[in-house]
Amino acid sequence: MVKKVEVKNLTKIYGKRGPRVKELIEQGKSKAEILEETGATVGVNQANFEVNEGEIFVIMGLSGSGKSTLIRMINRLIEPTRGTILIDNQDLMGLDKKGLREVRRQKMSMIFQNFALFPNRTILENTAYGLEIKGITKAVREQKAHEALELVGLHGYDDQFPSQLSGGMQQRVGLARGLANDAEILLMDEAFSALDPLNRKDMQDELLDLQAKMHKTIIFISHDLNEALRIGDRIMIMKDGVVVQTGTPEDILTHPADDYVKRFIEDVDRTRVLTVANVMIRPNTVNIDKDGPRLALRRMQENEISSVYVVDSERKFVGFADAKDVIKLIQQGSRDLKSVVQTDVPITHPDVAVNDLMDQLSSTPIPFAVLDDERQLVGIIVRGAVLGAIAGNEVTQ
Amino acid sequence: MLVLIDKLPLSDWVNSFVNWLTQFTGFFNGITNFIGGIVNGFQWLFDLLPVWLFIVIVLGITYYATRHGKKWSLLLFELIGLLLIWNLDYWRDMTQTLTLVLTSSLIALVIGIPLGILMAKNHTFEAIMKPILDFMQTMPAFVYLIPAVAFFGIGMVPGVISSVIFAMPPTVRMTNLGIRQVPVELIEAADSYGSTSWQKLFKVQLPLAKSTLMAGVNQSMMLSLSMVVIASMIGALGLGTQVYFAVGRNNAGNGFTAGLSIVILAIILDRITQAFNRSKRG
Numbered sequence: 001m002v003k004k005v006e007v008k009n010l011t012k013i014y015g016k017r018g019p020r021v022k023e024l025i026e027q028g029k030s031k032a033e034i035l036e037e038t039g040a041t042v043g044v045n046q047a048n049f050e051v052n053e054g055e056i057f058v059i060m061g062l063s064g065s066g067k068s069t070l071i072r073m074i075n076r077l078i079e080p081t082r083g084t085i086l087i088d089n090q091d092l093m094g095l096d097k098k099g100l101r102e103v104r105r106q107k108m109s110m111i112f113q114n115f116a117l118f119p120n121r122t123i124l125e126n127t128a129y130g131l132e133i134k135g136i137t138k139a140v141r142e143q144k145a146h147e148a149l150e151l152v153g154l155h156g157y158d159d160q161f162p163s164q165l166s167g168g169m170q171q172r173v174g175l176a177r178g179l180a181n182d183a184e185i186l187l188m189d190e191a192f193s194a195l196d197p198l199n200r201k202d203m204q205d206e207l208l209d210l211q212a213k214m215h216k217t218i219i220f221i222s223h224d225l226n227e228a229l230r231i232g233d234r235i236m237i238m239k240d241g242v243v244v245q246t247g248t249p250e251d252i253l254t255h256p257a258d259d260y261v262k263r264f265i266e267d268v269d270r271t272r273v274l275t276v277a278n279v280m281i282r283p284n285t286v287n288i289d290k291d292g293p294r295l296a297l298r299r300m301q302e303n304e305i306s307s308v309y310v311v312d313s314e315r316k317f318v319g320f321a322d323a324k325d326v327i328k329l330i331q332q333g334s335r336d337l338k339s340v341v342q343t344d345v346p347i348t349h350p351d352v353a354v355n356d357l358m359d360q361l362s363s364t365p366i367p368f369a370v371l372d373d374e375r376q377l378v379g380i381i382v383r384g385a386v387l388g389a390i391a392g393n394e395v396t397q
Numbered sequence: 398m399l400v401l402i403d404k405l406p407l408s409d410w411v412n413s414f415v416n417w418l419t420q421f422t423g424f425f426n427g428i429t430n431f432i433g434g435i436v437n438g439f440q441w442l443f444d445l446l447p448v449w450l451f452i453v454i455v456l457g458i459t460y461y462a463t464r465h466g467k468k469w470s471l472l473l474f475e476l477i478g479l480l481l482i483w484n485l486d487y488w489r490d491m492t493q494t495l496t497l498v499l500t501s502s503l504i505a506l507v508i509g510i511p512l513g514i515l516m517a518k519n520h521t522f523e524a525i526m527k528p529i530l531d532f533m534q535t536m537p538a539f540v541y542l543i544p545a546v547a548f549f550g551i552g553m554v555p556g557v558i559s560s561v562i563f564a565m566p567p568t569v570r571m572t573n574l575g576i577r578q579v580p581v582e583l584i585e586a587a588d589s590y591g592s593t594s595w596q597k598l599f600k601v602q603l604p605l606a607k608s609t610l611m612a613g614v615n616q617s618m619m620l621s622l623s624m625v626v627i628a629s630m631i632g633a634l635g636l637g638t639q640v641y642f643a644v645g646r647n648n649a650g651n652g653f654t655a656g657l658s659i660v661i662l663a664i665i666l667d668r669i670t671q672a673f674n675r676s677k678r679g
């Protein structure tokens with residue numbers, strides 16, 4: 001395995017740092033003790049780790065444990081107090097301003113929690129930013145940016161502005177900006193944390209798909225264990241600026257290094273009793289106020305399903321329509337989709353615990369419709385997905 | 398304590414400093430010629446334009462600036478207002494005032510924006526500049542007339558210079574503020590992709606500071622307009638001179654009409670610069 005990134009003794013002290021702080025760090029004193037004695041905040045305390053080429057390396061920890069500080073030291077957005085960073089065996093700390101800029105341009109792209117898109121630039125111009133500052137000609141960089149946008153599934157938004165896009169789409173642009181640059185290393189600081197559960201899951205899948213094609217080296221920060229387990233090849237857990245454990249997801253689950261890690265795993269699960277919102281998937285819908293039977297059939301054919309959910313213009317739930325009824329309707333030459341909508345569908349709410357649903361779930365063949373407080377259709381529950389999620393949840397306990 | 402000491406010779410010190418400065422006549426002549434050139438250029442242009450063409454141009458600029466939200470009432474106001482000024486026989490005075498305002502705003506912009514950028518990029522410089530800006534803006538504007546006359550004589554040029562000093566602070570302040578208001582994450586994004594300082598400035602910071610910066614420019618312009626009457630005391634010609642004369646002759650009617658013309662000009666300048674600010678995309 002080729003080492004892409006190597007970090008040795010990387011330390012960041014915020015606030016006043018005298019020789020005393022250095023002494024205390026070397027004595028292995030904790031963040032709290034050092035703050036107590038000197039008033040300095042330890043951001044990261046002598047972190048050591050390596051990231052291999054082509055892997056997704058997830059850094060986890062509670063808020064304030066130093067994750068953002070650490071990832072920003074890897075491209076020196078935050079200047080380390082001490083320590084070494086090697087990228088492809090090149091010492092980053094030895095570089096002057098110009099050398100550092102070159103490394104940032106060629107090797108690393110960063111993707112941010114709140115997307116950090118430039119509001120005054122179009123989607124295409126945002127995506128092309130990295131190429132633009134490298135001095136690539138307009139035609140070439142727009143071509144590449146366009147390709148990157150296609151890659152993350154954004155068609156036809158080139159000339160819009162970030163404020164016109166939803167959060168999930170904005171982060172696709174953030175990802176495209178990173179990919180357009182052709183950097184080998186992606187630094188992602190809680191890149192999906194600002195997204196709602198369904199979008200987050202989509203983006204995780206998207207990232208895994210892309211990774212299968214592109215084999216980037218990805219350093220990904222998360223505070224969500226399930227996310228880490230899902231996408232991480234290896235996981236590193238931090239506490240109070242210190243690295244507590246590094247290993248594969250399997251390692252971490254089976255041999256937690258200490259009580260902190262154990263509790264961390266348990267905490268995450270306990271607060272995350274599986275709810276309907278965690279396991280629901282996106283439904284295929286037609287709009288009763290607008291769409292007719294032919295469109296309904298088309299949608300079913302496209303998605304290879306035998307029924308489709310029916311909502312009104314406000315996404316309020318109406319019922320579902322079965323393929324054979326719709327076909328009959330078309331053969332009769334009727335356009336009245338309403339006449340075949342069935343309303344006897346099991347219904348549930350996003351906050352319901354999945355366990356409470358298990359009995360009903362095994363007795364009805366039709367997926368549950370998940371309606372929020374406004375009776376809008378936000379998702380559906382199919383049996384397979386639930387069983388998978390529960391199995392996953394039990395293993396982590 | 399201070400009452401026990403003799404009166405401090407503060408004013409003597411300032412006087413001797415000003416006297417000492419007057420020996421650099423070559424330097425001050427250079428500035429006078431430069432600013433005089435700009436003033437003459439504007440005035441030449443305005444004298445060349447017939448009244449109707451001038452009005453058409455103003456309306457055209459307004460039409461362009463408000464293209465995203467038409468304001469017919471503003472166009473109408475401008476038409477009537479300018480015709481009124483012409484009818485009152487203040488046309489040339491108005492163009493002279495406009496020359497003074499445009500010249501000093503232009504100079505305030507060219508000096509003020511770089512100063513604001515420096516302040517945003519350097520904490521020490523910001524700490525030094527802040528009290529200076531406060532001082533410049535709170536010192537009674539009349540006081541600037543004295544050294545301006547000492548160095549530049551009387552006429553348009555010392556008028557421009559005292560307006561620049563009085564009107565520049567908002568441009569500097571708002572440039573600084575606008576750049577500092579750019580969200581940290583966007584600065585990090587620009588840095589993380591390897592932008593140079595200049596690229597960051599021109600591609601991220603200034604575009605995002607633009608509307609704040611333009612608000613500062615608008616304020617500077619209004620302040621320099623408020624200097625018009627004061628500057629007329631040292632021979633800067635224009636509507637201010639008419640007001641000044643009217644005061645001297647105790648002629649309330651003329652004072653009102655000249656004052657009204659200043660107000661009309663102020664509203665036109667204010668609305669046009671604001672409209673340009675709003676018409677940004679995104």
Ligand SMILES: Nc1ncnc2c1ncn2[C@@H]1O[C@H](COP(=O)(O)OP(=O)(O)O)[C@@H](O)[C@H]1O
Binds near residue numbers: 042063067069
């Ligand atoms: N600019 C800063 N100045 C002082 N302390 C900071 C600064 N940034 C972060 N810290 C402190 O460093 C520690 C680590 O913060 P951070 O890296 O943001 O953690 P995380 O991303 O894991 O939530 C925290 O105690 C935080 O308060």
Ligand SMILES: [Mg+2]
Binds near residue numbers: 190
């Ligand atoms: Mg963070």
